[in-house]
Amino acid sequence: MPSGDTPGGWNAADYARDARFVADLAAPLVDLLDPRPGERILDLGCGDGVLSHTLVERGADVLGVDASPDLATAARERGIHAIVADGHALADCAEISGRFDAVFSNAALHWMKRDPQVVIDGVYQRLVPGGRFVAEFGGAGNVAPIQDALRAQAKARGVDPDTLDPWYFPTDAEYRQRLENAGFVVDQLASFERPTELPGDVSQWLTTLARPFVAAFEPGAARQDYVAAVRDRLVDSLQDEHGRWIAPYVRLRFVAHRPAER
Numbered sequence: 104m105p106s107g108d109t110p111g112g113w114n115a116a117d118y119a120r121d122a123r124f125v126a127d128l129a130a131p132l133v134d135l136l137d138p139r140p141g142e143r144i145l146d147l148g149c150g151d152g153v154l155s156h157t158l159v160e161r162g163a164d165v166l167g168v169d170a171s172p173d174l175a176t177a178a179r180e181r182g183i184h185a186i187v188a189d190g191h192a193l194a195d196c197a198e199i200s201g202r203f204d205a206v207f208s209n210a211a212l213h214w215m216k217r218d219p220q221v222v223i224d225g226v227y228q229r230l231v232p233g234g235r236f237v238a239e240f241g242g243a244g245n246v247a248p249i250q251d252a253l254r255a256q257a258k259a260r261g262v263d264p265d266t267l268d269p270w271y272f273p274t275d276a277e278y279r280q281r282l283e284n285a286g287f288v289v290d291q292l293a294s295f296e297r298p299t300e301l302p303g304d305v306s307q308w309l310t311t312l313a314r315p316f317v318a319a320f321e322p323g324a325a326r327q328d329y330v331a332a333v334r335d336r337l338v339d340s341l342q343d344e345h346g347r348w349i350a351p352y353v354r355l356r357f358v359a360h361r362p363a364e365r
């Protein structure tokens with residue numbers, strides 16, 4: 104890790120500035136979850152806890168789980184019971200006790216790339232029979248021009264993009280199959296395009312949300328050169344005539360449940 108980077112990769116202040124819109128756009132997903140008072144809900148990839156807090160306000164008993172110590176700390180400062188754990192370790196994590204009525208996840212599953220089936224299997228293990236898994240994340244084609252530019256400019260600098268690319272953006276068919284492999288019944292699952300106006304320049308988005316690419320280059324001239332080159336490749340296609348940056352997000356949203364025991 105080049106010096107100057109936060110352990111775990113995320114910085115809560117940068118996230119609050121550059122990625123607040125991620126939680127702001129999630130109201131329909133919370134409605135789909137329909138949290139009820141007293142329900143035990145695990146928020147997988149809770150980030151800084153903004154959405155966990157919404158679930159608490161609706162009366163749920165929420166456990167936030169995030170792989171980033173910095174973000175989990177920010178969630179705790181918001182009053183959320185949040186722990187640091189990898190989404191691949193849900194089934195075995197000693198800090199998580201018992202089962203949940205629902206597992207909720209917004210904009211997080213695409214970061215759990217090592218073995219998505221292990222993540223889904225762990226969610227299944229953590230649900231009570233009849234419990235639901237409600238989530239949204241990046242589907243196939245998500246931010247494709249940005250990902251292509253990040254990869255191409257890394258390659259141009261002699262870095263293998265496959266060693267940097269942190270994202271898992273599956274097709275509907277692949278993800279449905281994985282849910283069914285785990286034993287879930289899929290109630291609904293579909294991808295949709297959601298062009299999203301960024302709160303600032305795409306450079307800020309790159310620095311905060313594409314950190315695994317950007318952090319491969321030393322802070323200072325090398326990093327600035329990389330970010331500027333990626334930006335240059337995107338300006339004609341993603342910046343509108345008013346100077347606004349519109350990112351081509353694709354969301355894969357689903358509701359599935361663990362069958363009730365007979």
Ligand code: BEZ
Nearest residue numbers: 210240241245246312313
């Ligand atoms: C997303 O929410 O789709 C996303 C966020 C950061 C990087 C890539 C995708």
